[in-house]
Amino acid sequence: METTLVENLPEVTALGVIIKAIIILAVISALAGFGTYIERKVLAFMQRRLGPMHVGPFGLLQIAADGIKLFTKEDIVPQNANKLIFKIAPAITAATAFIALSSVPVFPDFTIPEMVFGVTIPLVGGVFVPSIASDINIGILFVLGMMAAGLYGPLLAGMSQANKWGIIGSARTAVQFLSYEVVTGLSILAPIMIVGSLSFVDFNNAQAGGIGSWLIWQQPVAFVLFLIAGFAETNRTPFDLLEHEAEVVSGYATEYSGMRWGMFFIGEYANMITVAIIASIVFLGGYDSSYELGWLMIILKISFFFFLMLWVRAAWPHVRPDQLMWLCWKVLMPIAVINIVVTGIVIMV
Amino acid sequence: MSLEQFKNRTVGTQVYKTLDLGETPKSGMDRFKQVVKRTFSLELFVGLWVTIREMGNALFGGNMHTVKYPFEKLPISPRYRAIHDMLRLLESGHYRCIGCGLCEKICISNCISMDTRYDENQRKEVSEYTINFGRCIFCGYCAEVCPELAIVHGGRYENASEQRAGFSIFEDMLTPIDKLNLQQEYDGFGAVTPNADENIKKTPLAY
Ligand code: SF4
Ligand code: SF4
Numbered sequence: 001m002e003t004t005l006v007e008n009l010p011e012v013t014a015l016g017v018i019i020k021a022i023i024i025l026a027v028i029s030a031l032a033g034f035g036t037y038i039e040r041k042v043l044a045f046m047q048r049r050l051g052p053m054h055v056g057p058f059g060l061l062q063i064a065a066d067g068i069k070l071f072t073k074e075d076i077v078p079q080n081a082n083k084l085i086f087k088i089a090p091a092i093t094a095a096t097a098f099i100a101l102s103s104v105p106v107f108p109d110f111t112i113p114e115m116v117f118g119v120t121i122p123l124v125g126g127v128f129v130p131s132i133a134s135d136i137n138i139g140i141l142f143v144l145g146m147m148a149a150g151l152y153g154p155l156l157a158g159m160s161q162a163n164k165w166g167i168i169g170s171a172r173t174a175v176q177f178l179s180y181e182v183v184t185g186l187s188i189l190a191p192i193m194i195v196g197s198l199s200f201v202d203f204n205n206a207q208a209g210g211i212g213s214w215l216i217w218q219q220p221v222a223f224v225l226f227l228i229a230g231f232a233e234t235n236r237t238p239f240d241l242l243e244h245e246a247e248v249v250s251g252y253a254t255e256y257s258g259m260r261w262g263m264f265f266i267g268e269y270a271n272m273i274t275v276a277i278i279a280s281i282v283f284l285g286g287y288d289s290s291y292e293l294g295w296l297m298i299i300l301k302i303s304f305f306f307f308l309m310l311w312v313r314a315a316w317p318h319v320r321p322d323q324l325m326w327l328c329w330k331v332l333m334p335i336a337v338i339n340i341v342v343t344g345i346v347i348m349v
Numbered sequence: 350m351s352l353e354q355f356k357n358r359t360v361g362t363q364v365y366k367t368l369d370l371g372e373t374p375k376s377g378m379d380r381f382k383q384v385v386k387r388t389f390s391l392e393l394f395v396g397l398w399v400t401i402r403e404m405g406n407a408l409f410g411g412n413m414h415t416v417k418y419p420f421e422k423l424p425i426s427p428r429y430r431a432i433h434d435m436l437r438l439l440e441s442g443h444y445r446c447i448g449c450g451l452c453e454k455i456c457i458s459n460c461i462s463m464d465t466r467y468d469e470n471q472r473k474e475v476s477e478y479t480i481n482f483g484r485c486i487f488c489g490y491c492a493e494v495c496p497e498l499a500i501v502h503g504g505r506y507e508n509a510s511e512q513r514a515g516f517s518i519f520e521d522m523l524t525p526i527d528k529l530n531l532q533q534e535y536d537g538f539g540a541v542t543p544n545a546d547e548n549i550k551k552t553p554l555a556y
Contacts, residue, residue: 046400048407050415315396331384 016129023129024101032269033063039310046314073258080162081255089160090260093153093267100146101270103139104277105132105200105287105298138198143278144184147233147271151177153264154242158252169251172241172321179328180232180239186336187225190343191215191282204286216283221339223283225332227308230275232324235268237313241321276305425504427537430487433480434503434535435523442529444519445499448473452491452500460484461491478519482508493539501535 037052037060044051052059077083136142151173158170192198194215195206207213216223232239243251253264280286280301287298319327374380406412416423425431436445448465464477492501503522508515524532534540542548 042404044415045404045407048403048412048414050413050417053417311397311400315400316393 013128017134020129021102025098028098028101028270028273029266031273032266033067035269035272035306036066036265037063038306039313042307042310043314046311070259070262075258075260076255078162078255082160082162085156085160086255087260089153089157090256090263090267092156093150094263094270096146096150096153097267097270097274100143100150100274101277103132103134103136103142103200104274105204105281132200135199135201139200140188140192140198140203140278140282143274144181144188147274148177148181150267150271151181153267154252157256157264161252161255163254165249165254166252168248169242169254172248173252175321176232176235176239176241176324179325180229183225183229183328183332183336184233186333186340187222187229188278188282189336190222190340191219193340193343193347194218200281200286203281207285208288211285214283214285219283219339219343221335222343223279225336225339226279226283228327228332230279231309231312232328234271234275234309236272236309238316238318239324240318241324244318272306272309273302276302276309279305425506427535427540429504429506430489430492430502430538431506432482432503432508432517433491433522434501435478435519436499436501436532436535437524437526437529439529439532442526444475444523445497446475446478446495446519447497447499448475449496451494451496455490455494456485457488457490458484458486475519479516480522481514481516482510483512483514489538492535492537495539498535498540501540502537 040062041051041059052062055061055065077086132139154173154177155170158166158168158173160166191203195203197203197206203215207215231237235242241247241251243253248254253261256264277298280298284301285297286301287295374383403412407414437443438445448463450463450465453461453463460481460483462477462479462481463475465473466476468474487502489502492498495501500522536543
């Protein structure tokens with residue numbers, strides 16, 4: 001199957017991919033920080049508060065203040081913790097989140113100009129930077145797999161820290177992520193069957209015919225299931241059982257401080273962005289390559305999903321772990337399977 | 350709702366409103382029906398609507414509830430017992446305190462200390478008057494006992510300090526003479542009630 005978006009694109013070089021990786025890392029980390037600001041603001045507005053106001057205009061520099069705080073805080077490793085695993089665990093969460101982002105399209109293609117204002121750019125001038133860092137043809141599978149591997153971050157963190165809340169948190173992690181992995185996979189299987197490819201670019205091209213051709217109209221059930229499972233996989237309300245303060249202090253992150261905790265945080269926000277990207281490409285048509293600013297469309301869609309996560313957090317209470325399991329295995333999974341069967345029959349007929 | 354209804358602790362006599370929670374499902378089929386009903390009546394979206402409506406209200410309807418505290422303050426009740434004020438007579442501007450010493454006597458934490466002397470007109474004047482706010486428990490007895498409503502509770506409630514003992518002298522608490530027109534009459538603890546006139550009885554001089 002043809003997976004390139006437009007024919008006769010410039011060749012993707014290793015340098016281009018490295019530049020893209022650096023861009024993704026920098027932008028998504030910054031967005032994660034900015035996401036905390038947006039989250040606080042939106043939650044505040046929904047509760048008729050002002051949110052952060054005092055650091056910088058409208059509290060915008062609060063991100064910088066938080067960053068400085070996270071970087072300069074004392075890095076505490078508990079005495080009885082398994083120190084190596086304790087130190088590695090946050091890196092797993094952050095790394096898997098970013099690796100997942102390497103095969104989804106973030107920002108459009110562009111070529112770094114040879115000259116800027118008459119000054120030749122050394123080394124990187126003229127390098128083509130692709131929109132997907134590694135355009136593998138099993139993109140969706142890879143992203144889902146990577147997000148599933150991210151489960152090891154909270155799991156190991158909770159088990160290594162010699163803290164009961166941590167153990168409970170990691171047990172919940174295992175239960176919740178493993179269960180909802182099933183729903184995510186099954187719900188996204190139906191659109192995959194329709195499009196017949198695992199590549200994000202193919203998904204995008206299959207829905208290029210405007211709003212009417214979006215897969216959400218053909219697969220509304222799969223869309224809702226994927227959203228629900230996505231909330232669970234990114235540990236968002238109403239499924240934020242992993243570190244629900246009122247019950248398990250902070251779950252797997254109880255003993256973490258400073259930048260190690262910050263890495264969990266960045267990983268969580270990167271995952272939110274990833275889920276938003278998948279949802280926008282698979283169900284809402286992705287970016288529009290027919291005109292110059294078509295990539296703005298996907299930014300809008302991603303922002304909407306991000307906002308939806310905050311909105312839901314402001315509005316809904318969270319569920320108990322047993323309700324979570326009940327919902328997953330007795331409701332969502334049967335519906336997902338039925339949806340696949342029906343889709344299969346419709347495709348065959 | 351009047352205060353009496355809150356104070357009524359006799360169970361069963363209050364007017365309670367019961368929530369209509371419906372019947373608890375008993376059989377499996379009932380539970381299934383409940384799930385389906387709740388799923389398709391879109392109750393969850395009502396919650397979403399409420400939050401987004403409140404966001405609109407807050408941002409565009411001027412309904413923001415945040416008080417930017419050090420810059421803005423909420424009005425406090427006149428019955429709030431904060432740092433004391435010494436009031437002046439509005440007509441003459443002279444301080445109201447007659448040096449009777451009742452407040453010093455009644456103060457249960459012994460934090461008022463005062464001294465008086467005769468001035469050149471052989472009238473009593475207050476020569477020393479301090480309150481140790483490190484000891485004061487803001488009980489309000491001094492304001493209540495004061496026959497002249499001279500010592501009253503003011504509105505300054507931000508009384509963090511570096512030391513435990515914090516003394517205020519008479520002049521600190523006294524209304525500045527140039528702010529006399531801004532002096533508020535005290536209607537908190539120990540002040541005359543609004544219907545004081547009705548409660549006055551004639552002194553029975555007949556016998
Ligand atoms: S409020 Fe109570 S403790 Fe404080 S000065 Fe008055 S009588 Fe004394
Ligand atoms: S009770 Fe009132 S009038 Fe008497 S000494 Fe105290 S402040 Fe002055």
